[in-house]
Amino acid sequence: MTETFDLAVIGSGPGGYRAAVLGALRGLDVAIIEGGDWGGCCLNRGCVPKKDWYHTARLVAAQRHFSGRGIQGSLHASMDRAWVHQEAVVDTVRRSYLDYMKHLKIAAIEGTARFIDAGTLEIAGRHADPRRISARHTIIATGATPFIPAPFETVEGKVLTSDMLFDTPPPDGKRVAVIGSGVVATEFAFIFSMLGKDVIWLSRSVALRRIPFSPQAMGALRTAFEEHGIDHRTGVHFESVDTSGDGVVLNLGGGEQVEADWICLGTGRIPNTEGLDPGAAGVRLDEEGFVKRNAYLQTDADNIYAIGDVAGPWMTANHALSDATIAVDNIITGNTRTQDPLQVPVVVYSAVEMARLGMDEDMAEDRELEPAVGFAAFETSPCALGQDDTAGFVRLVADMDTGALLGGEVIGGDAGELIHLLSLAPDRDTALNWIAKGVFNHPARAEEILNATETLAIKWGLGDTVFGKF
Missing domain, CATH: 3.50.50.60 (FAD/NAD(P)-binding domain)
Structure with a gap:
């Protein structure tokens, strides 16, 4: 007998996992299907192990300042040992994922899914005969695979x-x-x-x-x-x-x-739809192989949504997670939310941490807006000085006419943690006012977001909008 679910999620990466969990938390009967390793690329070969290595890298880099802090000795990292450490972290997170899905009574199905029609999936199991399930709604979250340009070809160990x-x-x-x-x-x-x-x-x-x-x-x-x-x-x-x-x-x-x-x-990476047969469900791909969808993340099949790398060129876990939230909301509420990919944080963990979201000045001008910029550097931050890590700044872009926050970037230590403060306000129009009225810890790097907001308000005559009229 064919099992029927409210929601079937194809892929267990960050977007697929969040969609399954959020759907279950909101009362849907959910199945999630994974043909590879549970957790997808982000957990097994991307964000999680890379971030583990990045923390090690930052510890090694920080030794430049050891002598000035009265710390003696030097650090030397081993990539082999670092690999073992990330593997243990990944294994712990994976087991946590699976335990939580089991707790939520999400049906975790191992195998490769393909569409029979818009409401039916066939799943070829790794250790069992194919089975079919029926789903009132489906979310495609099959991610992406590495792009290998000419003249390169993969060779194990080389x-x-x-x-x-x-x-x-x-x-x-x-x-x-x-x-x-x-x-x-x-x-x-x-x-x-x-x-x-x-x-x-x-x-x-x-x-x-x-x-x-x-x-x-x-x-x-x-x-x-x-x-x-x-x-x-x-x-x-x-x-x-x-x-x-x-x-x-x-x-x-x-x-x-x-x-x-x-x-x-x-x-780079390319969208992964191998073996999915989206055409059987009436789902189309664009010329680059991405699943076509509308602003509600809905495909040409009304009951099928697509999220993350398989559907958009941003290729970040943050976009997949944001997409998942919006797709589940739209399944439950009947398409009430749209996605603005620019408002999703993009973070780079490198020699200096970099994070941004929203528009820059050129984008603002292209939309016939008047950009105003607020700036605060970490070089005078008590927190950053105490950490011997003063590189970077906070830079905000607002609309000079309305005071709406158009975008911003945080460059420097903990940028990936701080960028969230620019995305939490109820809307862009009130975001700067929301920041200005916030209560901040001292000393903290987050204070520079407040300083940049206040600087922008005074410099561009937006005091009433940002601080509120007295």
Whole structure:
């Protein structure tokens, strides 16, 4: 007999897991289907293990200031030992995920799902015969897979994607080439260097070119890389890759060669719909392979929604999590919420931590708005001074006519934690007023968000809007 659920979620990454949990908490009978490792890429090969390594990297980097603080000695990290540590963390989180889903009575089904029609899924189990389930609503959360550009091909122990890096312990060898200019390459160039590798960072384009960080933010990143002796070579043409010897030889054209013990590709990801057969459910893909959806995250099939990497180019766990919340809300309330991907935080964990959301000045002007900027640097923050970590700043962009918060960025220590303060207000129009009336701990880095808000209000004549009329 075919089982029937209120909601079927395909994929157990951050978006899929949150959709299943939130659906169950709100009273839906939920099934979640996973064809690989529970937790998806983020838990097993992405955010969680990478953040574990990043914490180690920051500890090593902080030793520059040890002597001034009266701390003697030096730190040396082992990538092999760091790999074992993240594996233990991932295993703990995975078991917690599964226990919580069991507690919520979510049906966790192992296997690969494909659509029979808009209301029916067939699941090919790894250890059982195929089964079918019926679902009143389905959320597609199948994520993405690494993009491997020519002339690269994966070779075990020599040419690795970031996914492969976390599947098995890292290869032997100290000299590592990091390829790419996106978030993953920008993070790994720093992390690998702090974990004891000699990093060669090569890419065709400049770092983070698709993320609208301000020139000031990119300048802070370059300065931080220079302080750690990490060089990024851009404009590189990759002609061929030779893996026949003990290591890897990159041929860059004109007779130039770069040798490394192994390569890590941070060259982006592509949406994963392999075996899903979305067409059988009336779900269409766009020309880049993403699942097409409307502002409510709904596909061409009214009862099917798509979230996260499989449906949008942002490719962050934060977007997947936000999408999941909106999709479940819309399933329950009948499409009452839309998604604005710009308002979801983007965070880069590298030589300097970087976080942003919303519009920059160029975007604001393109929408015929008048941008006003508020700024506060960490160089005078009592908290940052006490941590010997004064690089960075808070930078806010508001509409000069209305005082609405259009966007902002936090560059420096704990940026990934602080950026949430810009997303919690009920709406953009009252966000600055919400910050200005907040009560902040002292001394704390968060105070610089308050300082930037107050500076913006006075500088641009927005006192009544930000502070309220007296």
